[in-house]
Amino acid sequence: MARALELREGARVVCPKCGREGGVAVDAFRAKGKEYKYWVVRHGTKRCILKRFEEPRKAQPPALSLPQEREEKRAEEARPVETFPRELQRRAWYIVKISSSVGALKENPSAENLQRLKNTAAQVEERLGVAVGELLEAAERFLESKSDVAKMRLNEAATLVACRILSSLPVEEKREKGREVAAPLVAATASLEQRVSALEGKLDSFAASVKELSSLKEGLNALAEKLNVEQLAEEIAKRIPLTAIPRSKVKGLRKMILEILSDGRERKSIEVQRELEKRFGASVSESSVAGRLSELAREGLVVKEKKGKEWYWRARSG
Numbered sequence: 001m002a003r004a005l006e007l008r009e010g011a012r013v014v015c016p017k018c019g020r021e022g023g024v025a026v027d028a029f030r031a032k033g034k035e036y037k038y039w040v041v042r043h044g045t046k047r048c049i050l051k052r053f054e055e056p057r058k059a060q061p062p063a064l065s066l067p068q069e070r071e072e073k074r075a076e077e078a079r080p081v082e083t084f085p086r087e088l089q090r091r092a093w094y095i096v097k098i099s100s101s102v103g104a105l106k107e108n109p110s111a112e113n114l115q116r117l118k119n120t121a122a123q124v125e126e127r128l129g130v131a132v133g134e135l136l137e138a139a140e141r142f143l144e145s146k147s148d149v150a151k152m153r154l155n156e157a158a159t160l161v162a163c164r165i166l167s168s169l170p171v172e173e174k175r176e177k178g179r180e181v182a183a184p185l186v187a188a189t190a191s192l193e194q195r196v197s198a199l200e201g202k203l204d205s206f207a208a209s210v211k212e213l214s215s216l217k218e219g220l221n222a223l224a225e226k227l228n229v230e231q232l233a234e235e236i237a238k239r240i241p242l243t244a245i246p247r248s249k250v251k252g253l254r255k256m257i258l259e260i261l262s263d264g265r266e267r268k269s270i271e272v273q274r275e276l277e278k279r280f281g282a283s284v285s286e287s288s289v290a291g292r293l294s295e296l297a298r299e300g301l302v303v304k305e306k307k308g309k310e311w312y313w314r315a316r317s318g
Helices: 066-078 086-107 111-128 133-145 148-167 171-202 207-226 229-239 253-261 269-280 286-298
Strands: 012-014 021-031 034-043 046-052 302-307 310-315
Touching: 021 046, 086 111, 086 133, 086 148, 111 133, 111 148, 111 286, 133 148, 171 207, 253 269, 253 286, 253 302, 253 310, 269 286, 269 310, 286 302
Parallel strands: none
Antiparallel strands: 012 021, 021 034, 034 046, 302 310
16 A cells, blocks of 8 residues: 555645545664664654665766777776875774764764774784773773763874874884994995095195185085984984894794794694793783784795695794
């Protein structure tokens, strides 16, 4: 009977369920975090649900002709592809991940979404060494009160964590690499200056040569003032990709795992977890250890092998 009705918002109809006159409308209902829409007949403050509302299908764009398709393909291929250092991409991914968890909690404040945020925050703290205590405290307060002030505090805490993630980039390792490149250049400049000074002493009798050498010496002095090791290190650090940093200088959980596997023996992830706690006093979950082992395997630093139902890990030889 409902199909014979004029299902148009605002239309006045006789309700097929209760027999009373009312207005047709589309109402939204939420269940388990999802939204559903139904056709209803409103009778003042009450309503009768008729059937599920289906969104009208969008018109498909007209098909492109073959020359247009070729032009679109050429434009797509000509579009420049942006590339960023791997470590920067890794930290940006964690920012997106923790922001999604915060957004889910704000949209649907529940204990389950709070636990998901805690799990993500634990990964950020373990893998990047970033403090997340303020964020978790703000999230718990928001779940308790659900007020606008609590939501604002939660946004501020999430922004602070994102800033900490970006500021934790290993800039010091890049500076050290810059110092390694800059130091020989500065030493060579100082040696050249000494040789010019010695040559100037031998050619005092030649006025023209001395004048020319004096001009050269002034230029070298000006260059020596500009060639400061720390300044060069800072400039070169901006141009050195993160992949140029030796992996032996990467600190944290990765370094401890590689040191444990350096003896060449095969171990399960639970065994690596126990040795981390025994040798370094690091309390890390087995899932975090397994995730870091998989990351090292993708980078080619460790090898994994399945025996039966268990995975074993060892350092790559050579």
